[in-house]
Amino acid sequence: MTKQDRAVRTRLALIRSAAEQFEARGYVRASLAEISAGAGVSSGALHFHFANKAAVAEAVEDAAALALRRIARRGRGGDGCALQRLVDVTHRVARLLCADVVVRAGLRLNAEAVAGRVRDLRREWRECVHELLAEAERRGELAAGVPPHRTSAVVLAATTGIEVLAREDHGWLARPSLTDLWQLLLPCVAASHLAGALQPAGTDPEGADVEAGPTARGDLEESGTAAGLALR
Template structure:
């Protein structure tokens, strides 16, 4: 393993350890000593990559943003009708939250940060929901009188609420929770010819490995982190 490979792995281990500490203890109570110990590295190794705790938290948010962006993009560009893709992507986000502590911690840090935070981790999700509902309207998939903005507000409120509730009980992210939500919503928003064929439990995307959504963003993160690590090693 090259020196650069070790540096990338150390950085990723520190981000994951920080996410675990932020999720368990909150930003204020988490310490750099606990973060470095959780990653199995020295305090000096941590400070090689991050100047302070704020920089570690920012890296956690960045990693979470990349993962969420990837899932949202897949929902926008997938196959099938827009309403089914909207159902599918909510299930994929829930699976990602269940599997990836970095995404959970990143969302929590972002939500609890002071006003004026430059990064908004939920912006991509809002855009994904609104775009899919607009596409559904153009495709005649919505019931008469259903307005995409109002429907989007309901979906966003429900999914954000589930994410917040899941901070204390991950059972809220289980498939039945979202399936129940869509069982209630789809008959109200879907055009009659679609209501009976849409699957509120979501479709498994291409029968892929269920852990793929977690691993792919981590691989992307490693690639994006290579450039700054290379500069640091000079």
């Protein structure tokens, strides 16, 4: 393993350890000492990568944003029924939240506006929902008289609410929760010719893996956070 590889692995370990601390204890109570200990590195190694706790939190948010953006882009760029792709992408986001502490912590930090930073981590998700429903309208997939912007507001409110509730009980992210949501919504918003064709539980196989976690080296390189890392 090269020094560059070790430096990147140390950074990834610190980001994940920080996410675990932020999720469990919140930003204020999490300490740099606990973060470095959780990553199995010294305090000096932590400060080599991050100037302070705010910088660590920003790195967690950046990693979470990349993971969410990847899933949103997959939904927007797919083929087939736009409404079904919207259903599928909500299930993928839920699976990602279940599987990845970095994404959960990033959303929590963002909602709490940690360290005074101004960021909108959910913007990509809102745009994804807006675009898929606009596409559904163009393709005649929405029932007559169903306005895409109002449907979008309902979907966003419901999915955001599920994410917030899941901070205390991950059961909210289980497949049945979203399936119940779509079983209620789809008969109200889908065109009649789609009746019975849409799958509220999503089209991904049961137990399908989510995309690679947000703290993969490729994502760090994409965001520029790995660029210029000194050899260590």
